[in-house]
Amino acid sequence: MSATTEQLERNFTHRFLTSLRRINSPDSKTTTTHAAGLVIRRRSLRIKRAAYSSMARAAGSHRAWTRALLSRARSQRRRQQHDVHPNYIPPAQRRKSSVKRAAAAGREMGRAGKLRGLVPGGSRMEMGQLLEETAHYVQCLAVQVRVMQAVADHFSSSSSM
Amino acid sequence: MSSRRSASRASSSTMSEDEIITDLVLKLQALLPHLNPRQQTSRQAQASKVLKETCSYIRKLEKEVDDLSGRLSQLLGTIDPNNQDFDLDSIRSLLQI
Numbered sequence: 407m408s409a410t411t412e413q414l415e416r417n418f419t420h421r422f423l424t425s426l427r428r429i430n431s432p433d434s435k436t437t438t439t440h441a442a443g444l445v446i447r448r449r450s451l452r453i454k455r456a457a458y459s460s461m462a463r464a465a466g467s468h469r470a471w472t473r474a475l476l477s478r479a480r481s482q483r484r485r486q487q488h489d490v491h492p493n494y495i496p497p498a499q500r501r502k503s504s505v506k507r508a509a510a511a512g513r514e515m516g517r518a519g520k521l522r523g524l525v526p527g528g529s530r531m532e533m534g535q536l537l538e539e540t541a542h543y544v545q546c547l548a549v550q551v552r553v554m555q556a557v558a559d560h561f562s563s564s565s566s567m
Numbered sequence: 568m569s570s571r572r573s574a575s576r577a578s579s580s581t582m583s584e585d586e587i588i589t590d591l592v593l594k595l596q597a598l599l600p601h602l603n604p605r606q607q608t609s610r611q612a613q614a615s616k617v618l619k620e621t622c623s624y625i626r627k628l629e630k631e632v633d634d635l636s637g638r639l640s641q642l643l644g645t646i647d648p649n650n651q652d653f654d655l656d657s658i659r660s661l662l663q664i
Contacts, residue, residue: 426639426643429643430643430646442644445644446637446640446641446644447637447640449640449643449644450636450637450639450640451636453636453639453640453643454632454633454636457632457635457636458632517588517614517615517618518588518618520618520622521618521621521622521625524622524625524626524629525625533584533587533588533591534587534591537591537592537594537595540595540621540625541595541599543625544599544621544624544625544628547625547628547629547632548628550628550632551628551631551632551635554631554632554635554636554639555631555635557639558635558638558639558642561639561642561643561645561646562642564646
């Protein structure tokens with residue numbers, strides 16, 4: 407593994423574990439009146455978001471995909487705070503919504519259309535940048551999966567002791 | 568970064584967009600593992616294959632993130648939040664870094 411990938415992995419692992427600790431703390435917003443299944447599902451969503459945010463931060467803001475991902479996460483959080491569904495987009499903004507743009511990119515932009523929909527911020531990039539960002543995004547995703555796997559293995563081995 | 572962008576804009580006036588795509592995609596292929604589109608005869612077909620494989624690979628990785636998040640959520644429910652389980656060193660040893 408290259409030195410930069412190692413550094414990325416360390417940086418991501420540290421941020422991700424910090425998030426997990428926060429998510430798992432007893433005073434976080436989980437009430438015992440909720441069914442266990444719902445608690446697990448909600449926590450799973452928080453963990454997933456923490457994983458993507460931690461990776462975007464670890465990868466650095468000089469990448470367009472990290473900026474796009476974190477900006478999307480910020481809007482989702484803002485909507486949640488106002489009791490709005492995180493995927494809801496108000497009517498005034500809908501024409502410019504990135505979801506619609508991503509779908510339109512899939513229809514209009516030929517061979518790279520699907521890719522534009524998958525890479526954060528992809529619909530706004532010209533082709534050269536898109537492919538470069540894609541390569542980096544894929545490398546980071548692979549690191550993210552590898553670390554999450556290791557963390558899960560670690561937790562399952564400690565709980566079975 | 569802006570110089571890179573204007574360079575591609577300049578070249579797109581002399582090459583067709585398809586040629587640019589094909590060229591860059593083949594470069595992308597070098598960065599991704601287990602892609603072997605060389606069974607395709609034309610460069611165009613190779614490039615299409617790489618794009619398609621890249622999309623599948625991204626989707627596969629994102630699905631793994633989903634599954635692992637679910638698994639971690641279940642596991643977090645079983646551990647004591649105050650104990651040593653979050654220590655960085657044992658996880659580093661798992662990752663061998």
